[in-house]
Amino acid sequence: MRQSKLFTxxxxxAPSDEVSKNAQLLIRAGFINKxxxxxxxxxxxxxxxxxxxxxxIREEMNAIGGQEILMSSLQPKEIWENTxxxxxxxxxxxxxxxxxxxxxVGFGWSHEEPIGEMMKNHIRSFKDLPVYVYQFQNKLRNxxxxxxxxxxxxEFGMKDSYSFCDGEEQHNKIYEDTIKAYERIFERFGIADxxxxxxxxxxxxxxxxxxxxxxxDAGEDYIYLNKExxxxxxxxxxxxxxxxxxxxxxxxxxxxxxxxxGNIFNFGLQKAKDIGLFYKNEAGEKTxxxxxxxxxxxxxxxxxxxxxxSDNKGLVWPEEVxxxxxxxxxxxxxxxxxxxxxxERLYEDLLSRGxxxxxxDREVSAGQKFADADLIGISxxxxxxxxxxxxxxxEYYSRQKGTTKMITEQELIERxx
RNA sequence: CGGGGCGUAGCAUAGUGGUAGUGUUCUCGGUUUGGGACCGAGCGGUCCGGGUUCGAUUCCCGGCGCCCCGACCA
Numbered sequence: 413m414r415q416s417k418l419f420t421x422x423x424x425x426a427p428s429d430e431v432s433k434n435a436q437l438l439i440r441a442g443f444i445n446k447x448x449x450x451x452x453x454x455x456x457x458x459x460x461x462x463x464x465x466x467x468x469i470r471e472e473m474n475a476i477g478g479q480e481i482l483m484s485s486l487q488p489k490e491i492w493e494n495t496x497x498x499x500x501x502x503x504x505x506x507x508x509x510x511x512x513x514x515x516x517v518g519f520g521w522s523h524e525e526p527i528g529e530m531m532k533n534h535i536r537s538f539k540d541l542p543v544y545v546y547q548f549q550n551k552l553r554n555x556x557x558x559x560x561x562x563x564x565x566x567e568f569g570m571k572d573s574y575s576f577c578d579g580e581e582q583h584n585k586i587y588e589d590t591i592k593a594y595e596r597i598f599e600r601f602g603i604a605d606x607x608x609x610x611x612x613x614x615x616x617x618x619x620x621x622x623x624x625x626x627x628x629d630a631g632e633d634y635i636y637l638n639k640e641x642x643x644x645x646x647x648x649x650x651x652x653x654x655x656x657x658x659x660x661x662x663x664x665x666x667x668x669x670x671x672x673x674g675n676i677f678n679f680g681l682q683k684a685k686d687i688g689l690f691y692k693n694e695a696g697e698k699t700x701x702x703x704x705x706x707x708x709x710x711x712x713x714x715x716x717x718x719x720x721x722s723d724n725k726g727l728v729w730p731e732e733v734x735x736x737x738x739x740x741x742x743x744x745x746x747x748x749x750x751x752x753x754x755x756e757r758l759y760e761d762l763l764s765r766g767x768x769x770x771x772x773d774r775e776v777s778a779g780q781k782f783a784d785a786d787l788i789g790i791s792x793x794x795x796x797x798x799x800x801x802x803x804x805x806x807e808y809y810s811r812q813k814g815t816t817k818m819i820t821e822q823e824l825i826e827r828x829x
Numbered sequence: 830c831g832g833g834g835c836g837u838a839g840c841a842u843a844g845u846g847g848u849a850g851u852g853u854u855c856u857c858g859g860u861u862u863g864g865g866a867c868c869g870a871g872c873g874g875u876c877c878g879g880g881u882u883c884g885a886u887u888c889c890c891g892g893c894g895c896c897c898c899g900a901c902c903a
Contacts, residue, residue, distance in 0.1 A: 424853070424865065425841050429895050449895065497903085504901070522903055556830065556901065564902085615903090632902080677903090705903090743863060779864035786864090797863065807863095 413456075413736070414759075415772040415784075418442075420455050422784050432630055434718035435561025437727050441787045443735075450558020450566035457788065458714070460735040462569060465710050466548050468600045468732060469571050476589040478546045478573055483526055485552065487518045491529045495686045505553035519552040524705060527574050528687035535701060538578040538693045544586055546573030548710060560630050562715040563671060569710040577702040578693065580680075587678060590706050594624055594674050597708070601717065602730030607673065610635050610644035611658065617680030620649065624674035624708075630719045631671030638664050671716050672709075679703040721812075727789030728811050738762065738769040738828050739790035743778045743797035755796040758806075758821065767829040786811070792828055 420442030430436045430446070438444045443458030454462055470480065489508075492498035498518070500506055507519035520526070527545070535543060551570050558566055573590070577583040591609065598607040603626050612623040623646060625635050634647040643660055647667070655662055684690065684700035693699045721728045731737065740762070742755035752773075759771045770790060772781050785793055795807040805818040 421839090421854080422865090423840060427840070428835085428842090431896065446895095503903070505903085524903075553902085557897095557899095559897085672902095707903095775862095777862060777864085777866060779862090779866070781865090782863075783865040795863080799863070 413770050415770055416774045418456060418770075420457065422787055430561060432559075432561035432563070432715075432719075433722065434563060434630065434715040437718050437722055437787070438562065438714075441727055441789070443727075444562065450555060450564070452562050452565065452711075457735045461729065461733060462710060462714055464733050464735070465601070465713050466569075466571070469548075469597055469708055469710070472593040472597050472600075473546050473571070473573060476544070476586075476593045478544050481545050481547050483520070483523045483530070483547055483549060485520050485550065487520050487523075487526050489516045489518060491525045491687075492518060494688070495525055497525065505555060507552050507554050520549065521551055521553045523547070523549065523572060524574070524683065525687060528683065528689045528703070531576055531701070532687075532689055535576060535689065535691050537691055538699075540691065541576060541578040541701070542582050542586060543576040544573065546571060546706075560632070560715070563630055563712050563719075564632070565711065568712065571708045571710055573706040575704040575706070576684075576689075577704075578691070578699075579702055583678065583702040583704055587676065587704055590676055590704075591622070594676070594706075594708070598624060598626075598673070600730075600732050601713065602733070603673075603717070603720065606720065608635065608637060608639075608642070608644040608670075610646050610670075611649060611654065612646040612675070613648050615677065615679070615682075617682050618678045621675060621677045623672050623676075625670035626673050626716050626720065627668050628671040628716055628719050629669055630715070631669050633670050633672055634667055635670050636662070636665035637668050638666070671712065671719075673713055673716055674706075674708040676706045677704060679705065722789070725783075726787030729789045729791055730812070731791040734791040735788070736768050736770040736790050737792060738767055738824075739772065739785055739788070739793045740769055741772045741781050741785060741793060741795045743781065743795060751797050751801055754801055758796065762825075762829060765825065765829050794824060 422442055423440050426436035426440050430439060438458060439446065441457065442455055443461065445453045445455055447453055489498055497503050505521050509517055511517055531543065535541065548569060548571050550567055552567050555564065555566050558564055575583065575586045577586060598604050606627040608625055610623045610625045611620045614620045625633060625644060636645045636647065636650055638660060641660065643658060645654060645658065645665065681700040681702055683703045689701045690698045691701060717729065717733060718727055721730065740755065740759055742752055744751040759769065762769050789811055791811050793809040793811060800807050803818060805820055806824055807816060808819045809816045
């Protein structure tokens with residue numbers, strides 16, 4: 413894409429009503445637009461970044477047998493009444509609306525009940541199991557207080573998946589597969605070294621659930637962590653009993669602030685019993701489905717990456733998440749058009765090869781181009797100027813490493829297209 | 830939902846019971862071109878409602894919005 417056509421504008425100063433680093437940077441760089449407290453729109457750069465986050469998750473979910481679906485945002489009241497969770501006393505984040513035709517609907521803050529209800533139409537026999545589905549959906553939650561930019565909003569993107577299994581053994585396989593998939597996902601996001609699977613509150617059925625917590629000042633959680641032993645415990649379940657069960661001493665653990673980026677949850681049989689989702693097992697007996705749910709907050713993920721991978725000049729995206737893989741920057745003096753001709757030729761050539769490239773063809777000062785490039789944070793930057801032209805090479809700059817080197821066009825194409 | 834703070838131009842930020850200023854963005858002209866370059870000109874503003882007052886952007890009341898702390902967080 414030509415940067416001269418990109419409608420979004422960067423700004424030197426963040427709006428005064430944003431304190432969180434993630435929202436300040438993402439707004440300054442033109443990735444998102446604030447609509448109201450806790451509600452943000454995705455602009456071209458933000459949308460592309462969010463889509464890349466989703467694509468990584470999609471690939472890893474597909475790799476473990478996940479099937480992508482998309483549930484509706486509007487949800488019938490009745491299925492939530494069946495489990496008692498229509499009640500505002502029990503669930504305090506409901507958005508609800510009246511139907512003009514009569515009756516009420518809810519806006520999806522979770523899809524556990526609707527998906528269980530939907531699966532009644534598709535799961536009859538143990539032969540139908542396991543089923544593992546996921547979706548990318550905007551969740552709507554009537555939070556009393558939105559905060560931390562895009563990390564805790566009233567409308568936010570989430571990958572949620574649900575497993576339906578014939579018994580515990582089958583469930584455990586999916587559970588373990590999901591842990592491994594999540595580890596690959598966070599590896600690809602470039603935050604594996606600061607993200608830890610954490611013991612967290614379980615539920616009616618299990619003692620613990622597992623969360624993936626990323627060390628981040630803007631987070632809302634505290635975990636007790638031992639990096640060497642790879643053990644992390646959410647403060648909410650921190651107790652002598654827990655320590656004993658996990659075989660660690662409190663002195664070995666360090667309390668750190670984190671953001672929850674993922675969770676995996678074992679419902680056991682209880683959820684299916686509540687919903688009324690049964691199947692016939694091999695012996696022909698009516699049996700509740702063993703369920704699990706697994707989430708990754710995709711917009712929160714974008715916020716966390718903005719928080720932990722930025723510097724004082726702006727965003728610093730890891731290559732796989734970067735809105736574009738290549739940022740081609742033209743620096744042209746007024747007296748010479750050679751650099752522009754060369755940049756145009758290279759840009760068109762890259763496009764024809766299917767490269768993912770943002771081309772700064774604007775007629776603005778070099779300083780502004782560099783400042784914008786730093787702010788936007790595309791991982792690989794290439795400069796074409798009279799200087800590089802006379803050297804017969806292209807200047808490469810790594811936003812993450814901060815290093816510069818000269819490379820040939822051939823190298824650019826082989827490595828970055 | 831409890832507590833605190835803040836609403837002045839697209840953005841940021843001064844100031845004042847009596848003509849609202851600066852930076853930036855934007856428009857135009859010129860000079861520039863490897864780190865938000867320079868000079869000149871121009872466009873553009875007091876959240877909404879009520880009250881006090883000769884006069885309110887300023888003071889008072891209410892509303893709405895936004896931010897922070899706490900509570901909450903399937």
